[in-house]
Amino acid sequence: MAPYTHQIQVGWGDCDPARIAYTARLPWFALEAINGWWADALGEQAGWYHMELDRGTGTPFVSMSMDFRAPVTPRHVLECACWPTRLGTTSISFRVEGRQDETLCFEGEFTCVFVDSPTFTKAPPPDDIRALVEARIPG
Template identity: 35%
Template sequence: MRGVHIHRVDVRFGDCDPAGIVYFPRFFHLFHEAMETWFSAGLGLSYAQLILGRKLGFPAVHTEADFNAPCALGEAIAVELRVARLGRSSIGLEYVVRGVDGVLRLTGASTCVVMDLDPASPSFRRAVAMPEELRARIEHFMAGESAVPEDS
């Protein structure tokens, strides 16, 4: 699919409440997992290397979800990630979660900022402009093209 990253998940015992359905805060964790896997699979960049090496973080400053149907223990689900908005120092991500049967389970969205994680920097723990290389990769992903620009 064009401009879509799919993160597949098997619902495990630890994801569920006593009723055997996924405890709602777990979906926010799954949104973050989808974002992490998107960096490597969709953008060709190691999320860990961005944080530890380049000292750039991507914390969520807003997140939301609307629940349509429960997900149960033992089910396989797919978390679809799309880029909804690309700002100077932020990324708007949209999520759609479906069961393997294709039934919509929930939708969600997060806004993440690009944060400077270098303690030696004057902008430590503040939003910073997105590096141009990262912006180019995200734009290529959004267009459904290879995330790595040709001139890289």
């Protein structure tokens, strides 16, 4: 299955005086892509909001790692390819690669733990979520 691609129009307000995206905006863009992945996979526009409030399943982050390869600017659409790389008994890891004009700008690994939202305790993913994630992990 091809990775989900989330498009972001980087704006002037996302940039610093050097005219490139603020460093702190890059994880924001990656998390926006992961939220888009969830919305696409679940068939719900709201992504995490839907999972948390309507399904009672949260996925707070426990680890983030990013490498920056090239500047991100408002000059081109930022295309963030996103896919799950691992599903554990209570966790999920994603890879996000951000490109502009076919140039790799950043890449990262992001791990979340599944929690029962009302109690905020670690829990396995619901069976339907496990099935949809397993179907989208490459190879």
